[in-house]
Amino acid sequence: MPTLQASAQSRSVPIVRDAEIEALVSDYATPILKAAGLGSRGIRIVLVNNNSFNAFVDGRRIFINTGTLMQAETPNEVIGVIAHESGHLAGAHQQRLREQLRRAQTMAVIGMLLGMGATAAGAAAGNSSVAGAGGGLALGGTEMAMRNLLSYQRGEEMTADRSAITYLERTGQSAKGMLTTFERFANALSLTGTRADPYRISHPMPRERIANLETLARQSRYFDKKDPEALQLRHDMMRAKIAAYTGAGGGAMRLFRNNPRGIAARYGDAISTYLNGSPKAALAKIDALIKEQPKNPYFQEMRGEILLKANDSADAAKAFERAVALDPKKSSLIRMSYGRALMLTGSKGSMPAAIRELKAGIARDPEFPAGYGYLAQAYGQMGDIAEAELATADMHYYSGNIQEARIFATRAQQKLKRGSPEWIRAQDIINSKKPRS
Numbered sequence: 001m002p003t004l005q006a007s008a009q010s011r012s013v014p015i016v017r018d019a020e021i022e023a024l025v026s027d028y029a030t031p032i033l034k035a036a037g038l039g040s041r042g043i044r045i046v047l048v049n050n051n052s053f054n055a056f057v058d059g060r061r062i063f064i065n066t067g068t069l070m071q072a073e074t075p076n077e078v079i080g081v082i083a084h085e086s087g088h089l090a091g092a093h094q095q096r097l098r099e100q101l102r103r104a105q106t107m108a109v110i111g112m113l114l115g116m117g118a119t120a121a122g123a124a125a126g127n128s129s130v131a132g133a134g135g136g137l138a139l140g141g142t143e144m145a146m147r148n149l150l151s152y153q154r155g156e157e158m159t160a161d162r163s164a165i166t167y168l169e170r171t172g173q174s175a176k177g178m179l180t181t182f183e184r185f186a187n188a189l190s191l192t193g194t195r196a197d198p199y200r201i202s203h204p205m206p207r208e209r210i211a212n213l214e215t216l217a218r219q220s221r222y223f224d225k226k227d228p229e230a231l232q233l234r235h236d237m238m239r240a241k242i243a244a245y246t247g248a249g250g251g252a253m254r255l256f257r258n259n260p261r262g263i264a265a266r267y268g269d270a271i272s273t274y275l276n277g278s279p280k281a282a283l284a285k286i287d288a289l290i291k292e293q294p295k296n297p298y299f300q301e302m303r304g305e306i307l308l309k310a311n312d313s314a315d316a317a318k319a320f321e322r323a324v325a326l327d328p329k330k331s332s333l334i335r336m337s338y339g340r341a342l343m344l345t346g347s348k349g350s351m352p353a354a355i356r357e358l359k360a361g362i363a364r365d366p367e368f369p370a371g372y373g374y375l376a377q378a379y380g381q382m383g384d385i386a387e388a389e390l391a392t393a394d395m396h397y398y399s400g401n402i403q404e405a406r407i408f409a410t411r412a413q414q415k416l417k418r419g420s421p422e423w424i425r426a427q428d429i430i431n432s433k434k435p436r437s
């Protein structure tokens with residue numbers, strides 16, 4: 001499994017799943033959500049694989065583009081954006097939009113928001129006909145949802161800014177990152193060529209708003225406080241990873257030109273070598289990093305990926321096992337990788353452990369389709385065809401491919417004991433119309 005991968009949950013939104021990035025962004029968001037009184041609401045963070053800068057909320061989720069993480073030079077800049085979005089969430093802003101989102105297809109709306117880059121570019125060029133072109137992606141109710149989003153009230157923005165300042169103050173953090181980010185958006189010069197960020201469209205940044213924000217931000221005794229060094233390093237490593245996978249920022253080596261021998265630059269280089277070069281060379285690079293940070297679970301995870309590419313699934317399984325043991329967040333993704341590597345060894349004796357690990361991952365993350373695919377393969381190797389077909393049905397179900405899901409569920413059900421939990425699950429899939437989004 002590529003570490004950075006698009007979930008097939010929706011065909012329009014490439015969702016990134018990566019244990020390391022999810023853990024870091026969760027560490028950014030958790031104290032802020034708590035300070036906002038949202039700690040118990042189970043707000044989920046969803047990473048969107050898109051190079052433009054964007055962040056938005058839908059009532060129970062905060063969506064953040066990988067482009068936001070790439071463009072932010074410090075953790076504090078991302079934390080500021082999360083604080084502002086939390087302000088919208090806590091203030092129950094955009095109630096109408098959220099209702100629209102629930103009624104319309106959430107994912108279609110997000111796909112449209114991603115398409116808004118084109119709209120923004122047209123608007124920047126002062127060409128209203130071009131400005132309308134991005135709206136071509138919109139259909140029916142989703143277009144109304146977009147209009148609601150765009151009718152964001154200036155008052156709501158100011159309120160969200162003030163809330164954000166409060167959350168940052170309560171958590172002993174500076175609002176400088178938020179100010180830096182918004183100033184960048186307020187500056188028309190940041191719109192170069194056809195590149196325009198949807199965030200700027202949904203968050204109007206008049207000078208007056210920036211001036212108010214700056215006054216408030218500077219009143220804090222934390223204004224000049226820097227992010228902890230260890231957090232900055234994790235941030236740099238995350239950017240190196242995204243750069244390696246997406247080619248954004250000209251790759252990790254260019255991103256960290258000032259410190260080419262630093263851990264982040266070498267991590268990005270190891271990942272690039274894994275993706276584009278020889279597994280042997282990549283292994284040497286990751287092993288050097290493991291020597292420096294032996295307790296880093298994501299280095300072990302990357303080692304496992306490299307070994308899988310080298311067709312050494314037995315050693316890959318050992319690396320993933322170590323990653324699971326070291327992972328403080330108990331990520332479902334690393335457990336699924338461990339289970340997958342065990343499955344790929346092809347040895348019958350490893351299959352019960354493979355199934356155990358895959359099921360443990362799925363239990364934490366039941367809507368991630370790939371886990372079911374590996375589970376189906378493991379059951380297939382055991383000769384358990386009914387379970388293999390049921391897992392295949394689940395994989396299609398969570399990929400949004402209901403027709404295929406029903407076919408496999410029907411096949412599985414013929415072999416399952418009537419009334420058993422597996423039989424009932426197959427029946428649920430057969431009866432289903434469309435997956436939850």
Ligand SMILES: [Zn+2]
Nearest residue numbers: 084157160203
């Ligand atoms: Zn806002």
